[in-house]
Amino acid sequence: MTSRKWKVESFLPALLAAVLISACAINPVTGKRELSFMSEAQEISVGRELDAQVRQEMGLYEDEDLQRYVQDLGMRLASRSQRPNLPWSFAVVDSPAVNAFALPGGFIYITRGILPYLDNEAQLVGVLGHEIGHVTARHSAQQYTRGMGASLGVLVGSIFVPEVRPFADLAEGGLGVLFLKFSRDDELQADALGAEYTA
Ligand SMILES: [Zn+2]
Numbered sequence: 001m002t003s004r005k006w007k008v009e010s011f012l013p014a015l016l017a018a019v020l021i022s023a024c025a026i027n028p029v030t031g032k033r034e035l036s037f038m039s040e041a042q043e044i045s046v047g048r049e050l051d052a053q054v055r056q057e058m059g060l061y062e063d064e065d066l067q068r069y070v071q072d073l074g075m076r077l078a079s080r081s082q083r084p085n086l087p088w089s090f091a092v093v094d095s096p097a098v099n100a101f102a103l104p105g106g107f108i109y110i111t112r113g114i115l116p117y118l119d120n121e122a123q124l125v126g127v128l129g130h131e132i133g134h135v136t137a138r139h140s141a142q143q144y145t146r147g148m149g150a151s152l153g154v155l156v157g158s159i160f161v162p163e164v165r166p167f168a169d170l171a172e173g174g175l176g177v178l179f180l181k182f183s184r185d186d187e188l189q190a191d192a193l194g195a196e197y198t199a
């Protein structure tokens with residue numbers, strides 16, 4: 001029995017290495033290899049699933065002209081990003097919270113509550129560009145990877161990340177998921193990427 005156990009253990013490093021290599025992906029923004037348990041196809045399918053949930057539970061703000069305007073503006077920015085071929089979508093959700101958020105795969109939302117805070121198109125472009133930056137840099141996918149060791153709740157919560165900065169703490173538990181915020185570094189990178197797309 002002891003010799004058999006020893007054999008299994010001798011395989012472990014190789015097994016672990018195989019898992020790590022297959023889980024490694026190239027970051028579209030930095031071009032660096034990084035540990036990732038979420039492929040682009042998975043990003044898109046998780047995003048689609050949660051998008052349906054957002055649309056159902058939060059609802060879309062009923063203003064077709066506004067929705068089209070936000071969608072067009074977002075598409076113009078996303079087409080200049082490092083990941084122009086994602087199924088990008090931009091929508092205004094019917095929530096009073098002052099918020100903007102992004103799902104993996106390119107699903108981006110602003111709330112109707114944020115509208116009064118946006119004085120002009122440039123500010124809206126700034127918000128959308130920042131959210132696009134979170135998607136292109138795979139921040140959600142990275143959080144998913146970091147959450148692999150944690151519970152499923154944390155994992156799901158890590159995918160749905162609200163954008164309360166720079167607007168106070170107006171978190172809303174509309175979807176009943178646990179909210180985790182991006183790190184300061186992720187926020188700075190999204191800001192830089194957003195500025196790049198805007199330019
Ligand atoms: Zn952000």
